[in-house]
Amino acid sequence: MSDLFADLTIRETTVPNRVMVSPMCQYSCAGDGLATDWHQQHLGSRAVGGAGIVMTEATAVSPAGRISTDDLGIWSDAHVDALAPIAAFIAGQGSVPAIQLAHAGHKGSKTPPWDGSTPVQPDGEGWVAPSPSAEAYPYDDDKTVATMTTEAVEGLVEDFRAAAERALDAGFEVAEVHAAHGYLLHEFLSPVTNRRDDRYGGDFEARTRIVRETTAAVREVWPDGKPVFVRVSATDWLPDRESWTVDDTARLAGDLADEGADLVDVSAGGLHPDQQVPNAGPGYQVPYAERVNGATEALVGAVGGITTPEQADELVRNGRADLAIVGREHLRDPYFTLHAAEELDREDAVEWPIQYRRAV
Numbered sequence: 141m142s143d144l145f146a147d148l149t150i151r152e153t154t155v156p157n158r159v160m161v162s163p164m165c166q167y168s169c170a171g172d173g174l175a176t177d178w179h180q181q182h183l184g185s186r187a188v189g190g191a192g193i194v195m196t197e198a199t200a201v202s203p204a205g206r207i208s209t210d211d212l213g214i215w216s217d218a219h220v221d222a223l224a225p226i227a228a229f230i231a232g233q234g235s236v237p238a239i240q241l242a243h244a245g246h247k248g249s250k251t252p253p254w255d256g257s258t259p260v261q262p263d264g265e266g267w268v269a270p271s272p273s274a275e276a277y278p279y280d281d282d283k284t285v286a287t288m289t290t291e292a293v294e295g296l297v298e299d300f301r302a303a304a305e306r307a308l309d310a311g312f313e314v315a316e317v318h319a320a321h322g323y324l325l326h327e328f329l330s331p332v333t334n335r336r337d338d339r340y341g342g343d344f345e346a347r348t349r350i351v352r353e354t355t356a357a358v359r360e361v362w363p364d365g366k367p368v369f370v371r372v373s374a375t376d377w378l379p380d381r382e383s384w385t386v387d388d389t390a391r392l393a394g395d396l397a398d399e400g401a402d403l404v405d406v407s408a409g410g411l412h413p414d415q416q417v418p419n420a421g422p423g424y425q426v427p428y429a430e431r432v433n434g435a436t437e438a439l440v441g442a443v444g445g446i447t448t449p450e451q452a453d454e455l456v457r458n459g460r461a462d463l464a465i466v467g468r469e470h471l472r473d474p475y476f477t478l479h480a481a482e483e484l485d486r487e488d489a490v491e492w493p494i495q496y497r498r499a500v
């Protein structure tokens with residue numbers, strides 16, 4: 141029987157325990173997408189804290205793929221150079237360095253949240269935000285959104301492929317495709333935001349094509365021994381209209397395994413301001429992970445409202461998910477995994493760094 145401290149070998153990569161630091165934007169670049177000392181300290185300290193996988197925030201595959209001007213990017217060799225010491229430090233602590241590859245789509249070109257997440261215009265520091273269907277995004281008046289041509293969609297696959305190649309050069313061992321939270325790939329999946337009539341819009345097959353192609357492209361350049369993850373929103377939380385549902389996600393999860401995805405990271409929502417979140421209590425998205433778990437050959441990660449060691453341990457112990465993905469609790473406690481080992485009486489499983497042992 142597995143528990144939170146059981147290691148997990150995916151292909152030839154062994155993750156020392158079942159805790160993953162969820163990707164969390166830090167809005168801490170200086171407008172150029174380059175990682176800074178903040179990213180080094182932020183991600184580095186969570187590796188010191190013992191998490192099995194430390195994943196970067198959404199890292200844009202192109203400049204127009206950022207949410208804000210201060211997001212991380214990986215579209216040039218300079219980005220590789222800035223990220224490489226971070227990946228090396230994470231690995232040096234015994235954690236697995238992971239990167240989330242992302243395109244913000246129509247949610248991009250905004251100021252950071254602490255500046256109001258307001259639109260930044262293309263004639264300033266912003267850009268025209270690409271979208272599957274610009275007309276489906278009417279609720280942000282000041283925003284310049286453009287419908288992507290078919291050629292641009294094909295180019296997106298190549299941007300993800302090139303970003304994965306660079307991520308590998310930077311030393312990451314897990315690549316995650318971000319297809320959740322209303323960003324570009326999710327916008328293609330959902331009939332709410334995808335009204336295209338080319339081969340990337342229409343029925344389930346057509347709407348999921350870009351996510352399948354992107355996953356396949358990343359898999360193609362990612363070494364056979366290293367894992368590829370895909371983060372999805374299990375549902376749009378829009379029960380009042382035709383939208384992306386948990387059934388759709390379960391079906392897609394099977395297809396993603398066929399494209400070489402090793403783990404489906406199951407989140408939810410983020411597409412539309414009308415979303416109705418049914419119950420944002422502890423583990424509020426875990427039932428979606430369980431549903432997906434029964435529908436795919438891939439492993440499954442659960443995220444959302446996992447804040448205690450007991451909760452995380454229970455998920456793995458009862459086979460509800462393979463990975464406990466912890467976001468905000470890691471902002472409160474970078475040493476979540478070390479503290480979990482103490483609380484669950486498993487100090488044998490994960491050790492404080494040697495530099496800190498006089499305090500233990």
Ligand code: FNR
Binds near residue numbers: 318321443468
């Ligand atoms: C996030 N989240 C997020 N998700 C993602 O896929 N990529 C990202 O870059 C971000 N950025 C981000 C920033 C901040 C500050 C927060 C709080 C959240 C969502 C996050 O990874 C996670 O899915 C949710 O926070 C739910 O999990 P928790 O926080 O309840 O454990």
